[in-house]
Amino acid sequence: MARVYNFSAGPSMLPEWVLKRAADELLDYQGTGQSVMEMSHRSKEYEQIMDACEAQLRQVMGIPDNYKVLFLQGGAWTQFSMVPLNLLNGSGKADYVVTGQWATKAFQEASRYGACKEVASSKDKTFSYIPKLDPSTFTPDADYFHICLNNTIYGTTWNTLPDTGSVPLVADASSCILSKPYDVSKFALIYAGAQKNMGIAGLTVVILREELVGHAREGTPTMLDYAIHVKNDSKFNTPPTYAIYILKLMLDWIQQEIGGLTAMEQRNREKAAVLYDFLDQSKLFRGTVEKADRSLMNVPFVTPSAELDAKFLAQAKAAGLVNLKGHRTVGGCRASIYNAMPKEGVEQLVALMDRFEKENG
Ligand SMILES: *Cc1c(COP(=O)(O)O)cnc(C)c1O
Numbered sequence: 001m002a003r004v005y006n007f008s009a010g011p012s013m014l015p016e017w018v019l020k021r022a023a024d025e026l027l028d029y030q031g032t033g034q035s036v037m038e039m040s041h042r043s044k045e046y047e048q049i050m051d052a053c054e055a056q057l058r059q060v061m062g063i064p065d066n067y068k069v070l071f072l073q074g075g076a077w078t079q080f081s082m083v084p085l086n087l088l089n090g091s092g093k094a095d096y097v098v099t100g101q102w103a104t105k106a107f108q109e110a111s112r113y114g115a116c117k118e119v120a121s122s123k124d125k126t127f128s129y130i131p132k133l134d135p136s137t138f139t140p141d142a143d144y145f146h147i148c149l150n151n152t153i154y155g156t157t158w159n160t161l162p163d164t165g166s167v168p169l170v171a172d173a174s175s176c177i178l179s180k181p182y183d184v185s186k187f188a189l190i191y192a193g194a195q196k197n198m199g200i201a202g203l204t205v206v207i208l209r210e211e212l213v214g215h216a217r218e219g220t221p222t223m224l225d226y227a228i229h230v231k232n233d234s235k236f237n238t239p240p241t242y243a244i245y246i247l248k249l250m251l252d253w254i255q256q257e258i259g260g261l262t263a264m265e266q267r268n269r270e271k272a273a274v275l276y277d278f279l280d281q282s283k284l285f286r287g288t289v290e291k292a293d294r295s296l297m298n299v300p301f302v303t304p305s306a307e308l309d310a311k312f313l314a315q316a317k318a319a320g321l322v323n324l325k326g327h328r329t330v331g332g333c334r335a336s337i338y339n340a341m342p343k344e345g346v347e348q349l350v351a352l353m354d355r356f357e358k359e360n361g
Pocket of ligand 1: 010074075076077078102148150151152172173174175193196
């Protein structure tokens, strides 16, 4: 069967280049006579993969030397508590901007540990925009300030970062990491599950400023203390070995095939424009997000009725364009067009939307 174009929000599609490399090396990784899946995480062969992965991530993202890179498990969800357990240790206060469901979960989870404040929210309009911030409402002595950098479910993104002064800025970058260059030095901590834009499920990457390490709250479980993982080079317990290897292949692809994150962004912009340009002139389909805050990665859209949405989704699936259903909490349609989605996938989607509009408009 031909491969489909998979618009899933995550786990999501991978570049064929990566899948083929993984397939080629599946039984015998570079003459070792073993699969990467079978390797001890403490073997020399595996340590080389993990070291190269970190070095390449540092190079691709431009991560400064005073930042640690951790390869953990537990998903972004675990970071919702790991961040407060490690950072909410001074004033015990933190600021959160509530721009969607993930930001809400992060806020609720952190609120179990301290005085967390919702400094702004876009809930009044179903999270269809990034709220304007009033710095006078920020908590001056907050231990950190948290944002969700790209809102996977609602399709908004921060194009301008909040200026938090000396308060450390923490970002959930699960659905936009590696989609374009970000200035890492503007953040104190970035975390991301790998299964959206960096590889496969099972790996969570945390990038954090050195001085944030080593101040976990009393009673923090060992596995949730950043210092433990820093001290053990992410090998305190067994790391997600195969997922780290896939991230390394993704980085090979970005470096060797794409040409780095500036080129990646260019590609992603052109790709997203195909869909947004269509939505902007369509009389049947409508994008649900304010233009200035549109995500390059997740594009939610609707027809005038739930029945037409369902009819469109069925036709798309039959045409090999799959997983276009909106998040179960919002309905409608959503095209997740991460790094691995080729422009042809979006062009085929738009061609189908155009046909559908002519037949149903
Ligand atoms: C998917 C997602 C999450 C949840 O990630 P898990 O890895 O399933 O824990 C959190 N935040 C954002 C922005 C996401 O896209």
